[in-house]
Amino acid sequence: NGTEKVLITIEDLASNKTFIEKKEIGPSDYVAKIFSEMGSYRIPHTLEQMKDGIFYLTFTRFRRIPIVPVLKALGMVKDQEIVKMICPDKPYDSIFINLYDAAELKTEEDAIEYLAKKIGVSQPKEVKLERGREQLDKYLLPHLGTDPKDRLSKAYNLCKLVGKFLKVSEEGLPLPDKDHYMNKRLKLSGDLLAD
Numbered sequence: 001n002g003t004e005k006v007l008i009t010i011e012d013l014a015s016n017k018t019f020i021e022k023k024e025i026g027p028s029d030y031v032a033k034i035f036s037e038m039g040s041y042r043i044p045h046t047l048e049q050m051k052d053g054i055f056y057l058t059f060t061r062f063r064r065i066p067i068v069p070v071l072k073a074l075g076m077v078k079d080q081e082i083v084k085m086i087c088p089d090k091p092y093d094s095i096f097i098n099l100y101d102a103a104e105l106k107t108e109e110d111a112i113e114y115l116a117k118k119i120g121v122s123q124p125k126e127v128k129l130e131r132g133r134e135q136l137d138k139y140l141l142p143h144l145g146t147d148p149k150d151r152l153s154k155a156y157n158l159c160k161l162v163g164k165f166l167k168v169s170e171e172g173l174p175l176p177d178k179d180h181y182m183n184k185r186l187k188l189s190g191d192l193l194a195d
Contacts, residue, residue, distance in 0.1 A: 072111035
């Protein structure tokens with residue numbers, strides 16, 4: 001009947017891998033990205049360091065949230081532990097700027113309440129805490145798990161991400177080649193229809 005059938009293939013960045021790239025324009029010099037995929041979830045996460053030295057994380061409803069409150073909300077509340085996990089060899093000045101910025105958040109609950117306010121939850125404290133925890137469990141790095149027991153693992157992985165970012169931005173570690181085929185996945189028609 002003269003119709004042609006075409007098989008379409010789409011090239012996509014590999015899921016659950018960190019990519020750091022240099023930005024030519026914008027409020028930050030570098031940006032780290034990770035597409036966290038688990039089941040039907042494929043959630044882009046972005047980490048940026050702004051000119052004020054603060055690291056901001058973006059995912060789902062969370063838009064440019066400072067990283068330290070996220071770590072504290074996941075259960076990593078001690079500043080010393082955060083520094084040790086991000087840069088075990090030598091602390092960077094920018095880490096202390098970030099810790100100072102979130103100094104008023106002393107407990108996990110303080111941090112969760114702060115994050116819940118940022119996404120517009122204005123109900124009583126108990127509801128804020130429940131909604132905040134639910135958002136972190138479901139949508140923050142779901143490939144690491146979606147249960148409360150996975151929170152510390154997520155905090156450790158975020159610290160590793162910040163450490164890697166600092167090695168690139170402050171020590172000149174080479175950027176990963178996101179165009180290398182090791183970092184790409186080809187989606188065929190079946191994958192695309194399933195999506």
